[in-house]
Amino acid sequence: MIEVQTVHTSALGPQGLRDLRELLDTAFEGDFSDDDFDHALGGMHAIARDGEVLVGHGAVVMRRLVHEGVALRTGYVEAVATRADRRGRGIGALVMDEVERVVRSAYELGALGAAHAAAPWYAARGWRPWDGTTSVVTPDGVRRTPDEDGAVHVLPVSARLTGGGDLACDWRGGAVW
Numbered sequence: 001m002i003e004v005q006t007v008h009t010s011a012l013g014p015q016g017l018r019d020l021r022e023l024l025d026t027a028f029e030g031d032f033s034d035d036d037f038d039h040a041l042g043g044m045h046a047i048a049r050d051g052e053v054l055v056g057h058g059a060v061v062m063r064r065l066v067h068e069g070v071a072l073r074t075g076y077v078e079a080v081a082t083r084a085d086r087r088g089r090g091i092g093a094l095v096m097d098e099v100e101r102v103v104r105s106a107y108e109l110g111a112l113g114a115a116h117a118a119a120p121w122y123a124a125r126g127w128r129p130w131d132g133t134t135s136v137v138t139p140d141g142v143r144r145t146p147d148e149d150g151a152v153h154v155l156p157v158s159a160r161l162t163g164g165g166d167l168a169c170d171w172r173g174g175a176v177w
């Protein structure tokens with residue numbers, strides 16, 4: 001029986017954080033950096049457990065994405081993963097149901113940077129690839145992020161998105177999207 005709980009980072013505690021990092025390191029097959037982990041902290045976590053075992057996770061952190069001069073309050077989705085031996089059984093869908101509930105009830109917009117293999121999965125859930133350009137607001141000004149065009153997906157809530165144009169994220173270390 002899978003149970004999904006939604007908790008703030010502050011409620012995870014040191015052991016909860018260690019368990020989460022272990023799940024993510026394993027699920028992303030070692031391709032999960034300290035910056036990636038940092039990006040998943042400070043907001044809400046949808047945590048799927050089978051008994052005591054952590055089997056799935058998704059985080060929503062607040063970022064400001066700028067479109068047509070407006071800084072949109074955005075629920076940015078990070079570190080979505082299901083334990084490899086539990087995939088294809090709907091755990092990711094249960095986690096995303098909760099992630100999307102958080103996005104829809106607290107933000108103007110949802111956004112995420114989709115791994116290539118996961119993009120169709122998000123699209124099937126109603127996330128759409130951003131059809132314009134992408135950029136980042138760096139301390140030295142706005143810089144285009146062409147490699148992320150097409151990978152950034154959005155879930156409009158109340159934000160007025162005209163389609164096309166530029167979408168710029170706020171600055172951070174590591175992968176900016």
Ligand SMILES: CC(C)(COP(=O)(O)OP(=O)(O)OC[C@H]1O[C@@H](n2cnc3c(N)ncnc32)[C@H](O)[C@@H]1OP(=O)(O)O)[C@@H](O)C(=O)NCCC(=O)NCCS
Nearest residue numbers: 027080081082087088089090091092093113114115118121
């Ligand atoms: C992406 C990821 C989180 C999906 O997790 P998941 O738990 O396997 O997701 P689900 O089971 O809800 O859905 C996956 C597939 O199983 C299918 N499925 C859902 N419930 C099912 C069930 N009860 N029985 C069989 N298959 C099922 C879904 O239809 C879906 O099929 P699709 O591949 O044709 O889209 C997982 O593959 C993962 O951890 N990948 C590695 C990390 C990663 O890339 N994360 C995304 C970063 S952007």
